[in-house]
Amino acid sequence: MQREVGTLPLAPALRARLAAAGFQTAQELLDTGPCGLSKEIGISREEALEALQVVRQECHGDAARTAGGSGATRKCTALELLEEEQTQGFIITFCSALDNILGGGVQLTKITEICGAPGVGKTQLCMQLAVDVQIPECFGGVAGEAVFIDTEGSFMVDRVVDIAAACVQHCHLIAEAQQEEDLRKALETFSLENILSHIYYFRCRDYTELLAQVYLLPEFLAEHSKVRLVVIDGIAFPFRHDFEDLSLRTRLLNGLAQQLIIIANDHKSAVVLTNQMTTRIGQSQSTLVPALGESWGHAATVRLILHWDNSQRLATLYKSPSQKESTIAYHITSHGFRDVQPPAVTHSTEGPELNPRKRPRTEEEKQ
Amino acid sequence: MAAKKLRRAQLSQEMCERLSRYQITTCQDFLCLSLLELMKLTGQSYYEVQKLLCKVSRACAPKMQTAYEMKLRKSVNPSSAFLSTTLHSLDRVLHGGVPCGSLTEITSPPGCGKTQFCIMLSVLATLPVSMGGLDGAVIYIDTESAFSAERLIEIAANRFPDYFDSDEKLLCMTRSIHLYRELTCCCVLKRIMSLEEEIILKKVKLIIIDSVASVVRKEFDTKLQGNLAERSNFLSRGASVLKYLAEEFSIPVILTNQITTSLSSGPGIQADLVSPADDLSLSEGTCASG
Numbered sequence: 001m002q003r004e005v006g007t008l009p010l011a012p013a014l015r016a017r018l019a020a021a022g023f024q025t026a027q028e029l030l031d032t033g034p035c036g037l038s039k040e041i042g043i044s045r046e047e048a049l050e051a052l053q054v055v056r057q058e059c060h061g062d063a064a065r066t067a068g069g070s071g072a073t074r075k076c077t078a079l080e081l082l083e084e085e086q087t088q089g090f091i092i093t094f095c096s097a098l099d100n101i102l103g104g105g106v107q108l109t110k111i112t113e114i115c116g117a118p119g120v121g122k123t124q125l126c127m128q129l130a131v132d133v134q135i136p137e138c139f140g141g142v143a144g145e146a147v148f149i150d151t152e153g154s155f156m157v158d159r160v161v162d163i164a165a166a167c168v169q170h171c172h173l174i175a176e177a178q179q180e181e182d183l184r185k186a187l188e189t190f191s192l193e194n195i196l197s198h199i200y201y202f203r204c205r206d207y208t209e210l211l212a213q214v215y216l217l218p219e220f221l222a223e224h225s226k227v228r229l230v231v232i233d234g235i236a237f238p239f240r241h242d243f244e245d246l247s248l249r250t251r252l253l254n255g256l257a258q259q260l261i262i263i264a265n266d267h268k269s270a271v272v273l274t275n276q277m278t279t280r281i282g283q284s285q286s287t288l289v290p291a292l293g294e295s296w297g298h299a300a301t302v303r304l305i306l307h308w309d310n311s312q313r314l315a316t317l318y319k320s321p322s323q324k325e326s327t328i329a330y331h332i333t334s335h336g337f338r339d340v341q342p343p344a345v346t347h348s349t350e351g352p353e354l355n356p357r358k359r360p361r362t363e364e365e366k367q
Numbered sequence: 368m369a370a371k372k373l374r375r376a377q378l379s380q381e382m383c384e385r386l387s388r389y390q391i392t393t394c395q396d397f398l399c400l401s402l403l404e405l406m407k408l409t410g411q412s413y414y415e416v417q418k419l420l421c422k423v424s425r426a427c428a429p430k431m432q433t434a435y436e437m438k439l440r441k442s443v444n445p446s447s448a449f450l451s452t453t454l455h456s457l458d459r460v461l462h463g464g465v466p467c468g469s470l471t472e473i474t475s476p477p478g479c480g481k482t483q484f485c486i487m488l489s490v491l492a493t494l495p496v497s498m499g500g501l502d503g504a505v506i507y508i509d510t511e512s513a514f515s516a517e518r519l520i521e522i523a524a525n526r527f528p529d530y531f532d533s534d535e536k537l538l539c540m541t542r543s544i545h546l547y548r549e550l551t552c553c554c555v556l557k558r559i560m561s562l563e564e565e566i567i568l569k570k571v572k573l574i575i576i577d578s579v580a581s582v583v584r585k586e587f588d589t590k591l592q593g594n595l596a597e598r599s600n601f602l603s604r605g606a607s608v609l610k611y612l613a614e615e616f617s618i619p620v621i622l623t624n625q626i627t628t629s630l631s632s633g634p635g636i637q638a639d640l641v642s643p644a645d646d647l648s649l650s651e652g653t654c655a656s657g
Contacts, residue, residue, distance in 0.1 A: 014412075201437065202430075211398045216421065216425060241604050
């Protein structure tokens with residue numbers, strides 16, 4: 001109630017008039033009432049009423065925040081957070097080594113960045129995740145939908161069809177091996193057409209379209225509340241050319257990162273970004289580093305760097321708040337993203353899966 | 368889309384006039400400003416400005432399509448999704464041939480046959496659909512002056528003797544291959560920018576640029592300060608226009624690249640990271656091999 005008039009989200013001209021008339025706190029405005037306000041400042045009664053409604057809304061929001069009230073606040077204890085994290089789902093990648101170093105898979109409510117040279121498999125991993133997010137809960141998935149924002153044009157529908165078909169077949173094999181009714185029922189809705197219909201694809205040609213799409217994303221996610229994954233394939237591409245003003249670029253990227261963090265938290269979805277690599281010319285040698293500069297490195301919570309070692313593809317977990325840095329090898333087969341060797345049939349009885357709804361994953365022999 | 372004027376984004380007339388006083392005329396300018404700046408320039412409250420942002424975003428944002436709709440659209444016309452190279456093993460690895468709607472890069476050391484491959488693909492593109500072609504014209508941007516018309520006729524006559532049985536047919540085919548000789552980066556970029564109208568006018572079904580690397584390496588010495596940034600700038604701009612053309616008209620675009628030696632501890636030869644086209648690269652084999 002003691003909030004200063006200058007901090008209220010009113011039109012600047014109105015604020016200037018209020019300051020000139022001598023109003024200092026929001027409480028004074030509310031006490032004056034719309035008619036008094038309109039007479040003192042010289043605006044119409046309707047405008048005064050509108051302004052007072054804005055002030056009231058703001059003050060109520062403030063009060064709720066200080067009293068620690070509604071669920072829109074972002075304050076909770078670490079115990080509540082622990083319970084939330086333990087029941088939260090992961091989006092598996094079908095490469096168990098990668099899932100292990102990530103702590104179970106791609107985490108919801110966090111931003112994961114995948115960097116790599118061209119051709120190493122970033123878009124393949126994104127397409128794999130867009131299919132894997134739709135796996136039903138009884139198979140260990142999160143049963144969500146996916147938004148795919150493509151800036152490079154490397155999304156190939158035929159490839160997604162291959163990956164989805166392999167995933168459906170995998171689930172069929174599990175259902176047959178375990179012979180349970182709810183697994184078979186879940187499989188009725190987990191078909192190729194359904195998977196493809198729940199991948200929402202946007203093709204952004206330049207950074208303006210990308211900015212516009214991210215502004216509209218909260219509205220879209222409110223309409224499609226089952227979305228659990230937002231992929232932006234190629235966040236670097238539209239920002240790497242045609243930008244003379246680097247400070248504008250940094251500002252836009254930071255704004256984007258903030259909006260994506262809000263989206264990830266509010267809608268409980270994972271945000272996956274792919275980045276390119278650029279050469280940094282040092283004193284005596286040049287190294288490959290992720291593009292978009294040092295300040296962009298702070299945007300993502302988890303950073304995964306994909307690279308080559310002779311002809312083997314490797315993935316390194318470069319930045320993570322909860323897992324340690326490690327490197328694993330992976331393969332890209334006709335079925336999608338996979339491990340290098342077929343893992344033995346295991347039942348994981350311990351590990352982060354304390355959720356009884358999540359079944360331990362059983363891998364059958366790969367052909 | 369970026370250059371769309373605010374008038375067409377359905378903002379009110381007075382708002383557009385007010386913004387144009389601050390040189391904000393396109394959607395791009397509008398979206399690049401922060402919320403506080405917008406409040407100052409438009410004189411509106413916070414919530415009003417957010418509504419304006421949504422309006423302008425809706426004017427530039429792309430349309431949504433589901434992956435299923437994309438698949439249906441492709442399966443309606445399967446023959447137009449690829450240009451078969453008539454080399455069976457290559458077609459098998461590529462899942463059908465050179466894909467329409469994306470960029471394909473061909474890389475090799477000198478003398479391996481990149482230009483020959485491009486010439487053969489030009490012939491294939493002019494063939495009718497029943498013979499596996501695209502039945503359209505070809506735009507060939509040649510930066511090395513390596514295109515030989517006689518070789519073109521030789522390939523056509525020897526490969527498809529039944530189809531090109533008369534001189535008429537051969538001349539007709541050569542008339543639909545449009546050759547542009549560009550020798551500097553600037554000219555190449557200008558030519559790429561002007562391609563949209565040519566494609567519609569001449570009913571072009573294939574674009575070949577042979578080669579991107581030669582002009583770039585001639586003009587940009589990466590050891591000089593600032594050249595690396597300029598080079599990436601030029602390549603990214605060219606690549607984004609070509610991607611737009613490939614997708615908009617659903618035609619294949621083929622670029623050729625050269626080989627350089629990378630002086631790291633790894634194996635000697637790799638393709639020069641000249642072309643930022645992240646799509647299929649014929650030199651390293653595709654990941655979707657069956």
